[in-house]
Amino acid sequence: MTTAVAHPEPHAASGHAQRGISNPILGMLLFITSEVMFFAGLFAAYFATRAANTPWPPAVFAHILDPLGPIIFATILLIASSFTCQFAVWSIRRGDRRGYLRNIGITFVLGVVFLAMQVYDYGLLFSEGMTMGSGPFGTTYFTLTGFHGAHVFGGVLMLGVILYRGMAGQFSAKHHDAVEAVSLYWHFVDVVWILLFTILYLI
């Protein structure tokens, strides 16, 4: 008894708590943590490789890193999609299913367009003879953007699923953990791109 008396609020954060964030969202946050560490490993490799190779980028490929080229549009699209994704979350929290579907639909389309632009960009690079095998620059460039692209692809799939489930009417103001989780993931993918854009194109 003494213990219980000593702690008037021991149950506050315990129990099969329905309070606080839900299991799927916590799970997603932890998953994102692990993804952050994965990209941290790649980024560390990028900086180490870059430090060991001068000039960076090699002169032949310098022109592809024009931040004001098509890549800026892809970047703007992806950032915009993060906003529409968040609008979708706010919509469903209010119970606004139409608004949710509209916003998540836009997000989905923006994601697809981003991927298409990346594929197009890769095509251009290949045509200029830049591949994974083009020395450290090609290797790091394609590895970083490639893994980001793969994550965007995964995110688009998830968006597709919650779009479909939304159309099937499975989400409501109370029950939409999947939407919250996917939006977290989408924001993460977006943030990774902003970092990537910064380190690859700006600095």
Added chain:
Amino acid sequence: MSTSPRKRPASEALVAGGVVFLLIAIVGLVFWSGAGQALYPPKAATTQAVEISRLYDIVFAIAVAIFIAVEGLIVWTILRYRRRPADVDLPPQTHGNNLVEALWTLIPTVIVLYLFAISAGTLTTVEAVSPNPDVRIHAVAGQFQWKFEYLDASGTVLATQTRPIGEGGGMAVPVGRTVYVTLDSPDVIHAWYVPRFLFKRDVVPGQTNHFEFVVNEDEAGQRFSGQCAELCGTGHRAMLFDVVAMTQADYDAWLAVLIEAGNATPPPAPSGAPVLNLVAKDIAYDTTTLDAPAGVPFVIAFKNEDVPGVPHDVDIRQQDGTTVVQDQETIDGDAETNYTYDALEAGTYTFICSIHPIPAMTGTLTVQ
């Protein structure tokens, strides 16, 4: 303990204490008798190694003290506090004690800080490099052989020792002089390790490592075995080398001979002897079949087109691939030589690179 509701017989504590004392005595006996020598490093051969050995002694003394104290406590506890049939009531439910927790956090912290401090001190000594070393050696470790280039102060190669071990082989150094070694690898990571130097350093491709040592004066005439300590493939355990300590005079003579040998042109092919051509590239010969006439000496004009640091040779063995018939010296990458072989009886033999039997750098020599 007097507060405990059940008094344990004092004899139990005596027995437990006795056993602990016995264990300590055994540990003491092991070291006093010299059997503990097995846990000491070999005799240090360089001034750096002497420092490391001294550090080891301190760490070792602390380690043994901690080992005896804690294991003794464990043994004493398990002997002293076994549950007896009379133990029905619970023992005192001690949940902890902040004072002792603080103590056994603080004391180990002090010990490790001390260990760190003396380690850092020794590290500075071991890592120190003099501005004008007496001898400069560039050691190159390739899969799977060492070579040692002797450099002058400007970094120009004076002579190259391609025989890492054996009679006339090894990395010769004068005693009592600073020897500055740089390390490079053309392929994978190796490590330069001499147990009696208590020292190793990785040989990393794309990164030139370096270190310095001075062999103790009383070691002149000694041969220290060394070997690669970082897994480098199938020939890893065969990457042996010697460091040969010499007096300055012997060393000077030795180096002069090596320089002389380096300047000598490769032996001309004996006129009239048949000459076979063989090229090695990418750890493979350019052919797997050679034909030679029986009963007369012959020559293989051998060219190693691999990068410097990757040695090859052409030995002749019986068909089993292991029984040596005729042995040749290895040559370094980007070099060529004429190997002269004695007359062979007609038959089928194996020619093989002794450095790279795996993957099969080998072929069939037909003598008829």
Added chain:
Amino acid sequence: MATHALSPAAAGYRGGVYEWLTTTDHKKIGIMYLVNSFFFFLIGGIFALLVRTELATPGIQLFENEHVYNEAFSIHATVMIFLFIIPILAGLGNYAVPLMIGAPDMAFPRINALSFWMLPLGGILLLAGFLTEGGAAAAGWTSYPPLSERGALSSPGPGQDLWIVSLVLIGTSSILGGINFLVTIFKMRAPGMTLFRMPIMVWTILVTSVLVVMATPVITSALVMLFIDRNYGGSFFLPDEGGTAVLYQNVFWFYSHPAVYVMVLPAMGVISEVLPVFSRKPLFGYKAFIFATAGIGALGFSVWAHHMFTTGAVFLPFFALMTFFIAVPTGVKMFNWVFTMFRGQLTFSTPLVFAIGFLTMFLIGGINGAFSASVPVDFALHDTYWVVAHLHYVLFGGSVFGVFAGIYYWFPKMTGRMLDEGLGHIHFWIMFVGFNLTFFPMHMLGIKGMPRRIADYDQFAGWNDWNLLATIGGFLIAVSMLPFIWNVFVSLRNGKVAGDDPWEGNTLEWATSSPPPPYNFDRLPEIRSERPLFDARHGPTAHGGHGGPDQEEAPKLLEEDGHDDQGPTA
């Protein structure tokens, strides 16, 4: 769900093979983890015996060439680390954690099943390397490039690729498992089970899971880069093409050092459960223990380069200092364990005997590690058999003894039957002697200069006797498994019936039936301390002992010990 929980003897729970293959029950998955891990323990053990047999005497006897030898020790280490120790501890956690916190199951039961099934798949992929041209991976379990790259003398065959894929798979399994543990621990605790009332086992799994979630993805990135180098023309680790060889080591050890704690913390958790129960005392310094565990976890991320002291590419003093510091929380734990037994009433059941084995051997593993923390001494010891001795004293003397303590401790809960005590003691003593015979001589070999990973050695180097001794010890360890296996098979059918709580346990798993019903509990005892069952058995006043005048025995003490940090964390 509720109805199930109310009918623990639900028919079909002891279902057939199909039931096991499709189960999402954490207990069955936990048991499958254990069985799978022991299978790979057997395989890894066979490779170890092959290696020891080759090294028993100088010369090349057993293997046709060094390449096969390199495969043998590479696969031995990979299997033992990634398919035995890490999974078996995850398995014990899988079984115990939901029970210990009073949860019906893990937070994500299906992901739990997925985590498990990735392991045998990964194992099969790894071993499939032996069927490929060039054989299995042979670049050591660390697989440093450029040796693990595609050079003719390095690792040209697909075995190395299979190794990479297998490790990525196993790593993903670990990450998913870690996330599952964390969500379970944070969200599924029974009412009253505050963080600072959780069993230490749960705490160690918590810290382990944080390490897994944060460190394992980093090795995945290293493996992915290596794969790209090998198969898509990448040049991350190829110096000839502008890459950096040592980069891999940095990324690899950033994972693999924390991984050492992944391999040992849960074993520490096990013995932190076993020691109090068989001493009839609470764990000494419960909170200190938790902080020490967290401290080890945090410091674990700042010591990776102590594996790289000889590369000439790391800042030595920093990593040396951090490495020394990590000895402090480990020492705190050691003293807490010993003082848990101190003035207790010890019953030498098999779990306690193995736990004491852990204490005595892990101590050596800690002490001989301090030698390598001292950088100049490490220049002598690195990559010699000393390191092999050190890591086995930590991972075998520590983790494996801890694992067996856990197996003997929870076997009654898992099966409802007791393991035989006599056979258990025989198992312990043969293993204990065999273990020390195998690994103690490696100290001597290492300090006298025998490098790791060599198939042969100079017969005049003075290493023959120690090597022979180590080989004999290795076979003794193998022999010690026989009474264990016999014990398990016999006890499953004819063992003494365990009952709910054969050991007078402290934690919640002993409050339910043995084996527990699906969803674990019909009802839970009140949880007012880290020993709810002890409280139920003796009443809360028992915390104070029986009115002894000693200050430490006053009921106040738990509060003093438990108060300070309760607020914000709870």
